């Protein structure tokens with residue numbers, strides 16, 4: 235029997251995995267979420283010697299069960315290939331007191347590549363399966379990393395268009411240039427005069443706009459999403475949790491069955507939610523530690539049960555986590571409320587109307603899996619320095635937030651469970667902060683900092699930043715948040 239993906243806001247709105255990937259978001263505003271857990275045999279005596287692709291096959295076949303074995307093989311082979319700069323795909327590095335799972339070896343040097351290198355293949359395969367004759371328009375809001383990784387995946391993919399909105403003042407110079415120099419005749423990049431939440435809110439609104447959907451259909455087009463609201467983003471992220479555990483067994487750091495904690499630098503709650511699903515299929519997880527920067531809505535939420543977005547949005551040095559409305563938390567809320575769509579819908583409507591909601595009557599076992607904390611800007615810089623001094627290893631600011639939160643968590647709880655720090659970006663993506671933390675220099679431009687970073691880290695330049703300074707800028711559109719839909723209609727000729 236096929237696994238059922240149900241909207242978090244309507245129990246009658248159910249689809250299969252491939253349909254969920256095609257649609258992206260449920261058109262009632264909810265997110266498609268598995269209502270039962272697929273069965274997967276996690277035999278780490280075997281998995282410790284499996285390749286990343288083999289682990290991917292195991293996990294994807296369980297969750298995406300209406301794809302054939304051949305279809306998944308094709309998608310996996312096309313996704314996890316030489317685009318990654320190491321055949322391991324996601325190396326696990328041992329440092330003093332922690333393991334860093336490096337998810338930044340793909341083409342845009344951030345963890346979004348782990349899922350976005352496979353999503354276009356899953357989506358075009360799903361389109362073929364369902365005989366879809368419409369052009370798929372990927373509409374995406376990005377806090378900096380999703381946009382580039384999605385375009386790298388979808389550029390020149392036949393039958394698709396991709397439109398990316400990013401906050402003009404909310405991304406690093408390297409992130410911005412990666413996007414504005416993007417080639418591909420089907421890519422369109424737009425800066426907005428607003429923050430990530432503004433972009434994400436309006437993208438969600440467009441998805442749910444019935445008139446706009448009809449207009450698109452009349453032009454032979456339909457929207458889908460490359461944000462982590464799409465289940466096709468989440469499922470490939472489950473893979474690396476299983477993989478990381480297998481590496482720990484392989485390296486003799488743990489015995490199969492031992493518990494492992496994961497600390498995840500969190501923004502939209504997609505990455506850590508994938509870890510939750512890994513636990514559901516039987517991965518021996520102790521705690522999932524949710525790490526935030528100074529936009530610490532989630533830290534407060536786990537401490538009090540109140541989700542309150544009514545606060546000042548802060549632009550930090552870990553911009554991909556500058557988020558006040560974490561979309562994927564809706565899926566956890568749904569599970570915490572016993573998979574009740576009615577209760578989830580009520581809370582999400584409260585969030586829209588009042589800017590807050592309070593959780594009650596939850597599944598305590600699920601809630602107890604999570605711990606949460608945040609790191610200030612100063613603590614983040616200090617953590618980059620601490621890790622560098624102790625290991626000659628440079629973390630990017632997002633990873634350092636997680637690393638710092640883990641230090642505090644360990645001191646406060648005494649929990650000495652082996653811990654994986656989910657390392658979401660290369661320091662080359664945020665060179666100014668990394669260099670300032672390590673050398674104290676504050677006078678460098680982004681490209682000067684890249685050079686210094688290369689000298690002090692000894693890590694080779696990733697392809698992603700090589701030549702970026704001189705690449706032609708191909709996208710320079712800036713619009714007000716209120717003009718996003720007009721820009722979409724103009725670009726698509728609606």
Ligand SMILES: *Cc1c(COP(=O)(O)O)cnc(C)c1O
Pocket residue numbers: 344345346379380462499500501502503504505506554555632658659
């Ligand atoms: C997107 C991103 C995050 C946050 O991940 P979520 O799945 O949105 O919680 C953290 N770090 C980096 C570098 C990212 O690009």
